[in-house]
Amino acid sequence: MIELTVHLDPPRLSGQKRFLSSRRLQDIRTEGLADRGFEARGWARLLEALPPELACRPVTRVYLGSEFCPALGVPRRELERAVDSLRANGLDATVVLGPVRQTAVGGTTALLRRLTRRSQALEVAANDWGTLAGLAELGVVPVAGRLLFRMKRLPRFSAQTRPAPRTPRWRAVLAAQMKELSRCPADIPWFTRLLRAADVARLDTEIVPQGVRLEGRSPVKLSLLLPWTYVTGGGHCPVSDAPGLGQPLRCGRACRESWIVPRFPYPTWPLVQVGHTVFASMSALLGEYLRRRIYDRYVLEPRLPM
Amino acid sequence: MRAAMKIVAGLPGRADAGLLRRLAEAGADEFFLGYLPAAWAAEFGQEFSPNRRYRSASQVSTPRALEGLCSEARRLGRAVTVAFNEHLVTPAAWRQGRRLIRQARAAGVTGVIVADPAIIRMVADDFPDLAVHVSGDAGLYNAAAGELFFAQGARRLIFPRELGWAELRATLAALAGPRREFEAFIMGEPCVYDGARCFTEHGYSLGRDFCVGHSVKLLYRLGRGRPEPLVPREERLWERYRGRRPWGWGRCGLCAIPHLAKIGVTHLKVPGRSSDALESIRLVRRVLDAASPAGPLARSLLDVPELCASRFLCYYPELSHD
Numbered sequence: 312m313i314e315l316t317v318h319l320d321p322p323r324l325s326g327q328k329r330f331l332s333s334r335r336l337q338d339i340r341t342e343g344l345a346d347r348g349f350e351a352r353g354w355a356r357l358l359e360a361l362p363p364e365l366a367c368r369p370v371t372r373v374y375l376g377s378e379f380c381p382a383l384g385v386p387r388r389e390l391e392r393a394v395d396s397l398r399a400n401g402l403d404a405t406v407v408l409g410p411v412r413q414t415a416v417g418g419t420t421a422l423l424r425r426l427t428r429r430s431q432a433l434e435v436a437a438n439d440w441g442t443l444a445g446l447a448e449l450g451v452v453p454v455a456g457r458l459l460f461r462m463k464r465l466p467r468f469s470a471q472t473r474p475a476p477r478t479p480r481w482r483a484v485l486a487a488q489m490k491e492l493s494r495c496p497a498d499i500p501w502f503t504r505l506l507r508a509a510d511v512a513r514l515d516t517e518i519v520p521q522g523v524r525l526e527g528r529s530p531v532k533l534s535l536l537l538p539w540t541y542v543t544g545g546g547h548c549p550v551s552d553a554p555g556l557g558q559p560l561r562c563g564r565a566c567r568e569s570w571i572v573p574r575f576p577y578p579t580w581p582l583v584q585v586g587h588t589v590f591a592s593m594s595a596l597l598g599e600y601l602r603r604r605i606y607d608r609y610v611l612e613p614r615l616p617m
Numbered sequence: 618m619r620a621a622m623k624i625v626a627g628l629p630g631r632a633d634a635g636l637l638r639r640l641a642e643a644g645a646d647e648f649f650l651g652y653l654p655a656a657w658a659a660e661f662g663q664e665f666s667p668n669r670r671y672r673s674a675s676q677v678s679t680p681r682a683l684e685g686l687c688s689e690a691r692r693l694g695r696a697v698t699v700a701f702n703e704h705l706v707t708p709a710a711w712r713q714g715r716r717l718i719r720q721a722r723a724a725g726v727t728g729v730i731v732a733d734p735a736i737i738r739m740v741a742d743d744f745p746d747l748a749v750h751v752s753g754d755a756g757l758y759n760a761a762a763g764e765l766f767f768a769q770g771a772r773r774l775i776f777p778r779e780l781g782w783a784e785l786r787a788t789l790a791a792l793a794g795p796r797r798e799f800e801a802f803i804m805g806e807p808c809v810y811d812g813a814r815c816f817t818e819h820g821y822s823l824g825r826d827f828c829v830g831h832s833v834k835l836l837y838r839l840g841r842g843r844p845e846p847l848v849p850r851e852e853r854l855w856e857r858y859r860g861r862r863p864w865g866w867g868r869c870g871l872c873a874i875p876h877l878a879k880i881g882v883t884h885l886k887v888p889g890r891s892s893d894a895l896e897s898i899r900l901v902r903r904v905l906d907a908a909s910p911a912g913p914l915a916r917s918l919l920d921v922p923e924l925c926a927s928r929f930l931c932y933y934p935e936l937s938h939d
Binding site for chain 1 (some may be wrong): 623642659660664665709710733736738739756757759760761763764780783784788791809810811815816817818820827828
């Protein structure tokens with residue numbers, strides 16, 4: 312049974328009253344998405360690709376927050392209101408944290424303690440190892456976020472950039488590259504040992520074009536985020552209103568109204584850069600990934616969490 | 618100021634004993650390098666790398682070359698570590714990686730740099746005589762991560778280059794302890810994105826890599842009228858000084874050296890696997906060994922007043938005018 316969840320921006324939750332009461336995907340308001348039109352198209356393609364029996368299933372959980380940009384952290388009161396609102400409508404919450412720097416550890420811990428008092432079995436998706444290691448102690452359900460799913464994105468294979476005689480040896484090397492670059496960490500013993508040590512039972516994953524290969528059964532549950540795949544990013548954001556690249560946190564959130572489509576000099580997937588974070592659209596692979604039986608949760612993103 | 622910190626310098630694939638000697642004379646105390654031996658290349662090619670470099674120019678590729686470098690380093694009293702710092706180490710990579718590390722140890726390497734926290738314990742258990750250094754690409758964002766890495770067997774933690782001064786200081790205050798080493802970036806090649814969360818690669822041709830070919834200069838705010846370029850003033854300054862930057866094209870933390878020493882940073886990193894670190898090392902050594910205050914000395918050595926004033930290149934801009 313696949314659990315259907317969505318990743319929403321808490322400030323926009325108040326505009327989703329109809330969805331909150333029906334919990335139907337079709338009731339998620341998308342009008343506000345037109346300001347960054349590429350997302351509306353991605354969302355429409357995702358809804359089309361979902362099997363009908365899945366698309367009409369009620370959403371059970373909402374992911375809240377941005378893992379990519381520290382300037383897009385959700386203020387405490389707003390997050391509390393969002394969690395309350397979800398609970399009142401019978402929805403569970405997963406709070407998404409970006410990498411938590413030492414100067415923010417105290418505030419984050421206090422926030423999570425407050426939230427656990429409002430919501431039993433609150434999930435928290437951590438995106439750095441230190442935070443993940445301490446979540447269970449705080450009484451939340453730890454999830455390894457997508458930034459800890461460190462499979463290569465847009466890897467270069469010999470076939471793409473280095474024309475060479477297609478000898479048997481060349482083919483063997485290419486096959487070995489493909490095999491290793493598609494190896495999912497979810498059944499690599501040392502990776503899962505580290506997750507188990509932190510009481511982590513779930514890994515949030517994304518579509519990667521080279522495929523996701525498990526050699527055995529994954530001891531952790533796997534979520535799949537759709538339809539965007541994170542490629543790269545950083546905290547020193549050139550879109551920030553800061554008077555230089557060195558002060559990324561004085562941010563007027565210009566990324567909410569600007570983006571670029573990077574032109575990569577090699578054949579690759581459709582890319583978009585929002586702020587200082589680059590994503591690839593994986594709409595073309597939705598069908599293939601939706602047929603995989605390794606996931607028990609889909610996390611659908613009507614809008615990039617930026 | 619005469620700080621006791623050590624300078625750690627990267628070596629490119631073409632490095633030989635002569636280059637290592639010149640870097641040591643310039644002030645390098647330790648070296649690190651990428652090693653991609655024939656057995657690895659035969660199975661995986663360069664594209665599935667052991668160390669986040671995907672071009673042969675960044676890799677030492679023969680045991681003989683590695684032995685030559687280690688032998689010269691030993692003669693000069695310097696240590697060499699090998700990078701095995703992919704974000705994710707698969708079982709097949711570990712099978713080849715163990716051979717690679719064994720070869721490197723036999724050649725004289727004394728440490729291994731790893732970025733997959735899941736293999737710290739394995740490297741420490743299988744190679745107890747080698748020091749495990751945790752790469753900045755592991756994502757050391759807070760003290761809890763540092764404690765986790767030390768508990769797995771790390772001896773040294775390398776801070777991600779994107780950590781600011783306040784974060785570095787707070788993390789170190791919670792982590793400092795005997796027999797613990799901490800390394801921070803000080804000069805050299807920058808990263809456009811953050812290494813610990815950059816999941817693409819440097820394999821495409823030089824100048825056309827994802828991060829280099831696709832510069833921030835392409836960013837535009839889409840308004841009602843014409844697109845408005847978001848190129849910061851400092852980026853234009855940077856271009857103006859092209860060719861007048863003796864230390865290459867990287868960022869700089871020279872002014873911060875005394876502060877880093879005070880909070881417990883033990884090693885200063887100058888990357889060089891894909892660049893020439895010589896001038897950067899000379900500059901860092903001059904500041905480390907000088908009796909005069911670091912800030913004014915650094916600014917006079919660099920002689921790029923507008924760039925220094927803009928703090929555009931600073932690793933720690935809040936310390937840059939001390």
